[in-house]
Amino acid sequence: MKNPLLTFTDKGIYCEKAKVYLDPWKPVDKAIISHGHADHSRWGHKNYITHEQNIPIIKHRLGDINTTAVAWGESFTVHGVRFSLHPAGHIPGSSQIRVEHKGEVWVFSGDYKTEADGISTPFEPIKCHSFITECTFGLPAFKWTPQQEVFRDINQWWAENRAEGKTSVLFGYSLGKAQRLLKHLDTSIGVIYTHAAIENMNEVLRPYVYLPRTIRITKDTKKEDLKGNLVLAPPSTHGSPWLRKMVPYVTATASGWMAFRGARRRRAIDKGFVLSDHCDWSGLLASIKATGASRIVCTHGYSDIFSRFLREQGYDARTEETQYEGELAEISSSTEDET
Structure with a gap:
C-alpha cells in the first residue's frame, strides 16, 4: 500500500x-x-x-x-x-x-x-x-471455555483445598488478570490474601471497579492466617522464598497458555485454569x-x-x-x- x-x-x-x-x-x-x-x-x-x-x-x-x-x-x-x-x-x-x-x-x-x-x-x-x-x-x-465455567472450577478447587487444610496459591498478572479473578472468586469460601504488587494495583483500580475485600500479605502475616484461604500472587513469585510461609499450599495458574497440556507441567504448577x-x-x-x-x-x-x-x-x-x-x-x- x-x-x-x-x-x-x-x-x-x-x-x-x-x-x-x-x-x-x-x-x-x-x-x-x-x-x-x-x-x-x-x-x-x-x-x-x-x-x-x-x-x-x-x-x-x-x-x-x-x-x-x-x-x-x-x-x-x-x-x-x-x-x-x-x-x-x-x-x-x-x-x-x-x-x-x-x-x-x-x-x-x-x-x-x-x-x-x-x-x-x-x-x-x-x-x-x-x-x-x-x-x-x-x-x-x-478455543476458550465460557468464563463462568472456569470460575466455577476455580472456586471448587479452592473449596477442596480448604477442606484439606491447604492454602490455595493462585497466580495471575498484577494488572488485569488479578482483578478479573478477584471479581469472580467466591468469598463465602474463605479470605483472599494478596501479594503487594497485586494489592497496590487493586488500590489504583478500586475507584473504578468493584473488588471484594482483600488482605495484603506482610512480614507479620502468619502461616496460620493463610491456612485454607486463597493467596493471589504474580507469576514471578512461583518458586520464590516468598511462598515458604504458605506451606502446605497448592498452586494454580490462570492463563490462556494452560490450554497446552505441557505448559502446566513445564512450570511445575499443580493446576492450570484456561483463562485469557x-x-x-x-x-x-x-x-x-x-x-x-x-x-x-x-x-x-x-x-x-x-x-x-x-x-x-x-x-x-x-x-x-x-x-x-x-x-x-x-x-x-x-x-x-x-x-
Whole structure:
C-alpha cells in the first residue's frame, strides 16, 4: 500500500502526518497509549495520550509523566489527523485507537478480547479499512471455555483445598488478570490474601471497579492466617522464598497458555485454569469480520500462521514485527511484580 496512514518503524507504530506514535517501544515526543501493560506503555515519552481510566494506572507504573486524558469516542485532531479511543475489553482502561485522515480509517486494536469480564469496558468493533490485530492465540487449537465455567472450577478447587487444610496459591498478572479473578472468586469460601504488587494495583483500580475485600500479605502475616484461604500472587513469585510461609499450599495458574497440556507441567504448577485476557481463534476472526476491514496487519503472537489463513479467506493480510509480548508477560518475571 502506497503511503499508508500508519507505518511500522524501529520506535513503534507511526502516523507521520500527525507526528504521533501508537504504543511506541522507544522514547518519542507524543505517544497514544492503548493500555497499561508494560509492553505497551513504556517510560520516557514526553507526552502520553490515553483513556482517562488508564491515567492512574500508567502513573502508578511510570511515575510523574505528562498525560492527557481522553474519554471513549472523544475525537481529537493532531495536524489534521483525527483520533479517538474505543473499548478493547482487554483490561480496565484498555483502548483501540482509531485513526482517520481524508476518509481513510485505520484501527490499532492493541490487545483485546471479546468476552465481557465484569471489570473492563466490553470490546466494541469499529468499522475501518485497515485493522491492526494481535495474534497471541491465533491458532485454531485455542478455543476458550465460557468464563463462568472456569470460575466455577476455580472456586471448587479452592473449596477442596480448604477442606484439606491447604492454602490455595493462585497466580495471575498484577494488572488485569488479578482483578478479573478477584471479581469472580467466591468469598463465602474463605479470605483472599494478596501479594503487594497485586494489592497496590487493586488500590489504583478500586475507584473504578468493584473488588471484594482483600488482605495484603506482610512480614507479620502468619502461616496460620493463610491456612485454607486463597493467596493471589504474580507469576514471578512461583518458586520464590516468598511462598515458604504458605506451606502446605497448592498452586494454580490462570492463563490462556494452560490450554497446552505441557505448559502446566513445564512450570511445575499443580493446576492450570484456561483463562485469557486475549481473544481465542474464533474471537479474532469474528472481531476482524465485524470491522469490515479488507486490509489486516498481524502483529505479536502466531502472526505468520494467522495472516496466511486470512489471505486464504480473501483478506489483504500481512505481518509486522513489534516488541509487544501478549500473554507471555503474564507467565514470566516482570517489573510489574513489585514487592
